[in-house]
Amino acid sequence: MLMKRVTVVGAGYVGLTTGAVLAYVGHRVTVVDLDQARVEGLKAGKVPFVEPYLEEIMGLSQGRLAFTFRYEEAIPEAEVVFVAVGTPPGPDGAPDLSQVRSAAQGIGQHLGSGFTVVVNKSTVPVGSGNYVEALVRRAYWEVYGEEPRSFAVASNPEFLREGQAVYDSLYPDRIVVGAEDRRALEVLRELYEPILEQSFPAPPFLPRPERMGAVPFITTDLASAELIKYGANAFLAMKISFINELAALAERVGADIREVARGIGLDSRIGPRFLQAGLGWGGSCFPKDTLALVAMGREYGVSMPLVEATREVNALQRQRVVEKLLSELKTLKGRTIALLGLAFKPHTDDLRESPALELAALLVERGAFVRAHDPVAIPRAQREVSLALEYAETPEALFRGADAVVLATDWPEYRMWPWEHLKGLLRTPLVVDARNHLDRDRLVAAGYRYLGIGVPSLGVLNKEGIPGTG
Numbered sequence: 484m485l486m487k488r489v490t491v492v493g494a495g496y497v498g499l500t501t502g503a504v505l506a507y508v509g510h511r512v513t514v515v516d517l518d519q520a521r522v523e524g525l526k527a528g529k530v531p532f533v534e535p536y537l538e539e540i541m542g543l544s545q546g547r548l549a550f551t552f553r554y555e556e557a558i559p560e561a562e563v564v565f566v567a568v569g570t571p572p573g574p575d576g577a578p579d580l581s582q583v584r585s586a587a588q589g590i591g592q593h594l595g596s597g598f599t600v601v602v603n604k605s606t607v608p609v610g611s612g613n614y615v616e617a618l619v620r621r622a623y624w625e626v627y628g629e630e631p632r633s634f635a636v637a638s639n640p641e642f643l644r645e646g647q648a649v650y651d652s653l654y655p656d657r658i659v660v661g662a663e664d665r666r667a668l669e670v671l672r673e674l675y676e677p678i679l680e681q682s683f684p685a686p687p688f689l690p691r692p693e694r695m696g697a698v699p700f701i702t703t704d705l706a707s708a709e710l711i712k713y714g715a716n717a718f719l720a721m722k723i724s725f726i727n728e729l730a731a732l733a734e735r736v737g738a739d740i741r742e743v744a745r746g747i748g749l750d751s752r753i754g755p756r757f758l759q760a761g762l763g764w765g766g767s768c769f770p771k772d773t774l775a776l777v778a779m780g781r782e783y784g785v786s787m788p789l790v791e792a793t794r795e796v797n798a799l800q801r802q803r804v805v806e807k808l809l810s811e812l813k814t815l816k817g818r819t820i821a822l823l824g825l826a827f828k829p830h831t832d833d834l835r836e837s838p839a840l841e842l843a844a845l846l847v848e849r850g851a852f853v854r855a856h857d858p859v860a861i862p863r864a865q866r867e868v869s870l871a872l873e874y875a876e877t878p879e880a881l882f883r884g885a886d887a888v889v890l891a892t893d894w895p896e897y898r899m900w901p902w903e904h905l906k907g908l909l910r911t912p913l914v915v916d917a918r919n920h921l922d923r924d925r926l927v928a929a930g931y932r933y934l935g936i937g938v939p940s941l942g943v944l945n946k947e948g949i950p951g952t953g
Contacts (some may be wrong), residue, residue, distance in 0.1 A: 485673050486510055490561035492586045494521055494550070496648060496767070496833070497604055497641050498567030499530070500537060504652040506544035507686070508677040513549045513557040525550040533832040533859050536649040536688055543686060558593035563674055565639070566590075566615065567604040572771050576778035578608060587615045591622025591631070598633040600667045604641055606712050606772060608779050612636045612661070612705035635664035637671060638705050640712030645766060646830030650689055653678065657699040661708025668702050675700065713779070716772040717790050722757040723764050724796040730760035730937025731803070740937025741919060760937045762891055762917040763800035765827035765836040770794075800936075801842045804917050805849065807934050808887055811913055811944065816850035819910075821875075821885040824892020825857035825864050832860040834867060839891035842917070844870055856881045858894055882908040893920035903929045913944065 487510045491502040494516035506512040516522055521531050530538045541548060551557055558564060568582035583605055590601055601619055603612060616636040623631040638661040643651045658679065660671045677683040679698045685691040703711070726747075730740040740760045748755030764770070773790050780787040805815070812818055827837040834840060843853045847870060854873040857864070861874050875881035882888065882905045890897060898921060906912050906929055914926055916935045923941060926933050932942040 485676075487562050487670070487674050488560055489513070489563045489565070489674070490515060490557040491565045491567055491604075492516075492554075492557075492590070493565075493567035493569070493582075493605070494518070494525060494531070495567065495569060496532065496534065496645060497643060498565065499525075500534065500643060500648040500652055501565060501567060501604060501641070503537060503540045503544055503548060504649065504678075505674070506548035507540050507653075508683040509547070510674065511547050512544075513551060513561070515551055515554060515557045517552055519552045522550045522552045533830070534648055535646060535830055536686070539688055540649055540686065554589040554593045558590055559595035561595070561599060562597065563600045563602060563670060564590055565602045565604045567641075570605050570607055570771070572774050576774040577782070578606070578771070578775050580607065580611065580614070583607060583611065583615065584618060587618035588622040591619035592626050594619065594623050594631050594634060596632060598635075598666060598670075600662075600670045601634060601636045602671070603636070603638045603709075606640065606768070606775075607638075607709060608775060609706045609709045611709060612638050635662060635667040636705070637662035637664075637667045638708035639671065640708060640715075642712075642715060645833055646828055653683075653685075653689060654681075654692055654695060655698055657701055659701045659703065659708050659711055661703040661705045661711075663705060672700060713772050713776045716768050717776050717793065719757050720764055720769040720773055720797070721789060721793045723759070724793040726758045726760050727763060727800050727936070728796050733937040737939065738937075739939060743937075759919065761800070761893075761919060762804060762838040762842065762936070763797040765838045765841070766833060767835045770836040800917075801838060801845055803936070804842055804889060804915055805845050807915050808846075808889070808913075811932065811934070812886060812911070814850075815846060817852075818850075818886040819852045819854060819884060820846050821881045821888045821909075822846075822853055822855040822872075823881075823888065823890040823897050824894055825855055825868075826860040826892055829892055829894045832857075832863045834860060834863060837892075840864075840868060840870065842889070842891055843872060847871060854881055854885065857892065858896060878905055879908060885909050886911045887913040887915060889915045889917055890920055891917055893918035898922060902926055902931070906930055911944065 489505055489510050489512045491498045491514045494514050502512045502514040566586045568586050570578040573579040658675050662668050679700050733740040744758040748758050773794050776790050777787045824839050826832055846853050854875050856875045878900050912931045914931050914933050919935045923933050927941045932944045934940045
């Protein structure tokens with residue numbers, strides 16, 4: 484393997500994971516972030532967010548992984564520079580490229596004399612490769628008064644799942660690279676060679692999957708690579724919205740959406756993943772990328788009705804849970820709702836576009852008191868969430884005096900809670916399982932009224948709020 488000198492601009496989920504994994508497989512990596520406090524924490528080995536195994540991979544990469552907040556320390560000697568900064572949605576839904584612009588200018592001002600590949604790792608609209616190239620070129624000219632000698636821009640979209648980002652980086656389904664310069668493709672093929680050929684030693688805490696073969700290396704033009712990322716995320720979001728729409732019909736006709744999804748997913752043309760009915764999707768990718776795809780279509784005069792409907796169905800899922808609570812409790816004013824989960828998915832503390840928080844906001848608007856628990860995200864919620872929430876550190880504190888329990892994030896530990904013991908703490912033993920995650924039969928046997936998404940409800944509350952045998 485040819486060791487590369489790599490710089491990653493941005494120490495968020497994507498940038499930090501990318502840098503740590505590339506260092507682990509043998510490259511020398513410097514991660515640049517303008518947040519000096521974050522950089523100092525990283526130098527001390529502290530990961531600023533929850534991501535399983537990232538800290539361990541960083542520990543195994545010591546000596547090859549460095550951190551700085553100065554472009555001049557990281558750019559001039561780099562052979563590959565990844566741009567992995569945030570692209571939040573702007574007022575019209577189009578991505579805000581201000582961080583990308585700042586990164587490209589910083590790269591151009593400090594570009595070295597050797598051939599450098601500048602790689603868009605951030606999710607950016609079609610045409611951003613050309614935009615970044617122009618920004619780098621202009622910034623270099625402003626500093627040195629001449630054209631940069633040798634650089635190329637490539638697009639290398641990420642397909643990482645938060646909570647499994649290290650696993651997805653080491654054992655990806657494919658690696659996609661778009662570039663117009665053949666040298667850039669060759670450099671990135673060499674960079675990813677240990678992962679493509681799976682020649683690196685698997686870390687003990689993340690063993691290589693059985694029958695893991697060579698990873699496909701997909702090369703395209705810039706525009707196609709940029710659109711692949713948006714298309715993949717929109718399609719996955721659409722699968723979730725589709726099964727949620729079907730779940731509403733399943734409830735009306737008496738079907739079980741879990742059995743329906745299994746029957747659908749066994750078709751090899753469809754597959755079982757992303758067919759789990761529930762509260763819907765959130766996080767840093769699906770909401771932003773589907774909104775950006777609609778905005779991109781509008782910019783180019785192309786309507787995107789499927790993507791728009793995908794977003795609409797997703798938003799309705801939060802309201803459906805509110806309606807389930809209203810059907811049982813009749814009013815939410817003055818009720819206390821115990822909310823299980825705050826992060827947008829398990830194994831992360833990321834609260835961006837969290838369905839749990841959107842549901843909590845709807846409940847508060849209805850006059851309910853929301854008391855929330857999350858295994859890891861409470862400290863972050865206390866810092867970042869302005870919503871009037873109560874926080875509970877223990878199951879007992881969460882359940883005491885509550886009128887209903889709503890599972891919003893499918894953390895595995897919630898299945899292991901002592902539900903039989905906790906029932907007596909509730910004012911009303913009502914559970915709305917908005918992820919179809921809990922053991923329904925166990926809860927009903929313990930005396931709960933159970934409502935899921937697209938599945939038959941079990942247990943009946945009598946006038947005193949105690950489940951009967953119906």
